[in-house]
Amino acid sequence: MKNILYVLLGVMAGFALAGLLFFVSRAPAGEAIVLQPAPTKSPIVVHVIGAVPRPGLYEFIEGARVQDAIDAAGGLLTSANVDSINLAALLEDGQQLNIPYKSGSEPVETFSEEPNGEDSLELPNDNQDEPVEENTDTDLVNINTASLEELDSLPGIGPTIAQRIIDYREENGPFNTIEDIMDVSGIGPSTFEEIQDLITV
Incomplete structure (x- = not known):
C-alpha cells in the first residue's frame, strides 16, 4: 500500500515539474537592445556682412557662435564697432549677421542714374581733388x-x-x-x- 502511495506521489511530482517547465518555456523572451547612432548636427548657413574683409555666405555646424562667423569672414576690420557685438551668441540657420562700423567710418556709397534708367553704385574716389592730366x-x-x-x-x-x-x-x-x-x-x-x-x- 505504501509503495502505491509513493508511486502516486512521484507521478504527481513529475506532472508538477513538467507543468512548471512548460510555463517557463512559454514565457515571452526579452527584446534585443538596439543601439542608435548619436544624432548628427545639421549644418546652418549664415550671411555675414558689414565691417569684415570677406562678407558672404558661410556654412557652420549647429551650435556655432558669432565669433566663428567673424573668423570665417576674415576677422574684424579696424573700423568695426566690437562693443555692440555679442561674440558668444549662437548662430541660426538663415541668419544675416551685420557687423556694425564705428560711427563716422561707414563706407560712403553714391548712386547715379544710368541712361537705361538703372541705378549704378559709385564708390568714392580718393583722388577726386587731383587734376587729371591729359596726355598730349x-x-x-x-x-x-x-x-x-x-x-x-x-x-x-x-x-x-x-x-x-x-x-x-x-x-x-x-x-x-x-x-x-x-x-x-x-x-x-x-x-x-x-x-x-x-x-x-
Whole structure:
C-alpha cells in the first residue's frame, strides 16, 4: 500500500515539474537592445556682412557662435564697432549677421542714374581733388621721326629748315633733347620759343 502511495506521489511530482517547465518555456523572451547612432548636427548657413574683409555666405555646424562667423569672414576690420557685438551668441540657420562700423567710418556709397534708367553704385574716389592730366604726346611733333610735311607745319619752320632738320638727324643721329634742334642752322632761340611746346623727342 505504501509503495502505491509513493508511486502516486512521484507521478504527481513529475506532472508538477513538467507543468512548471512548460510555463517557463512559454514565457515571452526579452527584446534585443538596439543601439542608435548619436544624432548628427545639421549644418546652418549664415550671411555675414558689414565691417569684415570677406562678407558672404558661410556654412557652420549647429551650435556655432558669432565669433566663428567673424573668423570665417576674415576677422574684424579696424573700423568695426566690437562693443555692440555679442561674440558668444549662437548662430541660426538663415541668419544675416551685420557687423556694425564705428560711427563716422561707414563706407560712403553714391548712386547715379544710368541712361537705361538703372541705378549704378559709385564708390568714392580718393583722388577726386587731383587734376587729371591729359596726355598730349600724340599731338606733339617728334623731331626725330617727323616727315618734311610735319616739320613744315611748325610755326617759323619752312620747307627749307624742315629739310635741314632731316639732314641734321641723318648725319648726327637723333636729337637727345628738344633744345638740340637749335643746333640746326636757321633755328635760333626765338624760333625755338615758338615751337618748344609743340615738339618732342
